[in-house]
Amino acid sequence: MTVVAVCSLSGAPGVTSLATAMAAAWPSGPVTVPVLVEADASGGDVAAWHGMETASSGLVSLAAASRSPLPAGSSVTLPSPENTGTGGHHPVLRHAVELSGGLQVVAAPSDPLKAGRAVEALARHPRLLKSGRVTVVDVGRAVPGSAGAALLCHADITVVVVEAGRVDQAERLRVCAPVLASLRQDGVRVGLAITGACPYPEAEISQIAGGLPVWARIPWDLSGAALVRGEHHPPQRIRDRLAAWHAHRRDPDSLEWMPLISAAKALAELCDDFDGLGLGVGQTRTLEVRAA
Ligand SMILES: Nc1ncnc2c1ncn2[C@@H]1O[C@H](COP(=O)(O)OP(=O)(O)O)[C@@H](O)[C@H]1O
Numbered sequence: 001m002t003v004v005a006v007c008s009l010s011g012a013p014g015v016t017s018l019a020t021a022m023a024a025a026w027p028s029g030p031v032t033v034p035v036l037v038e039a040d041a042s043g044g045d046v047a048a049w050h051g052m053e054t055a056s057s058g059l060v061s062l063a064a065a066s067r068s069p070l071p072a073g074s075s076v077t078l079p080s081p082e083n084t085g086t087g088g089h090h091p092v093l094r095h096a097v098e099l100s101g102g103l104q105v106v107a108a109p110s111d112p113l114k115a116g117r118a119v120e121a122l123a124r125h126p127r128l129l130k131s132g133r134v135t136v137v138d139v140g141r142a143v144p145g146s147a148g149a150a151l152l153c154h155a156d157i158t159v160v161v162v163e164a165g166r167v168d169q170a171e172r173l174r175v176c177a178p179v180l181a182s183l184r185q186d187g188v189r190v191g192l193a194i195t196g197a198c199p200y201p202e203a204e205i206s207q208i209a210g211g212l213p214v215w216a217r218i219p220w221d222l223s224g225a226a227l228v229r230g231e232h233h234p235p236q237r238i239r240d241r242l243a244a245w246h247a248h249r250r251d252p253d254s255l256e257w258m259p260l261i262s263a264a265k266a267l268a269e270l271c272d273d274f275d276g277l278g279l280g281v282g283q284t285r286t287l288e289v290r291a292a
């Protein structure tokens with residue numbers, strides 16, 4: 001059972017994109033079904049990106065179910081390839097929708113009032129959040145004192161995303177360093193992911209952040225970001241496929257040539273190793289893209 005929270009402290013440095021790509025690229029095996037839970041109190045984006053409905057499943061239903069105690073005599077069944085659908089036996093999966101590449105997503109409503117209430121409820125009753133084998137939680141902006149920040153206390157691992165070259169974000173990181181340090185003291189592993197081109201050495205960034213390690217550098221990548229938003233379509237015409245091959249020297253159907261996807265995969269593997277789950281030998285779940 002691993003809960004990985006991905007959050008920012010200010011701005012929009014790419015939290016949802018990184019969390020989605022990490023869940024999609026998480027080393028998975030037959031009983032490991034990574035789930036992305038979008039728990040952003042300011043409202044979700046994933047449903048809009050992928051044209052999903054959040055009325056009957058999603059964060060609101062997960063939060064409501066998490067509040068009620070487990071019925072007596074019921075047990076948590078680990079997922080098998082046969083029962084990983086939305087109707088599967090794994091409690092968190094009952095609130096998830098499967099994207100076309102196989103990623104299970106519990107999406108937040110885009111309405112901030114509804115999303116905020118659900119995040120507050122989940123922070124108070126995180127039972128189902130912790131019931132999954134691997135749950136990547138997009139906490140959005142986790143301002144100290146907010147419901148999102150309270151969710152971080154229930155994570156095993158927290159990734160704080162900061163955009164390179166943003167003095168405002170660097171300053172917010174500096175002033176929030178004591179809060180992040182206390183999270184570490186409570187037993188949560190905390191590290192940084194820097195998005196975009198960052199000219200500063202890791203030691204310097206780490207110093208601003210009160211000694212937090214830099215776990216990943218996430219390159220600016222328009223193709224990878226479009227894939228995560230459900231907008232990427234692999235080249236179909238032979239001429240375009242050849243052009244893609246020449247441009248990247250990679251198979252146009254493979255997705256790991258995209259810098260965002262490969263960096264997210266490396267970070268997911270690092271988090272998996274931290275937890276000593278040792279599941280990295282399994283297949284990697286990657287977002288598959290269907291042609292329009
Ligand atoms: N590594 C990246 N390269 C290019 N664009 C990105 C990257 N990460 C995010 N984006 C884009 O930036 C915008 C904000 O990203 P998002 O993941 O929604 O940020 P946040 O969740 O922090 O608000 C989106 O349009 C997204 O597609």
Ligand SMILES: [Mg+2]
Nearest residue numbers: 015016040140
């Ligand atoms: Mg977001």
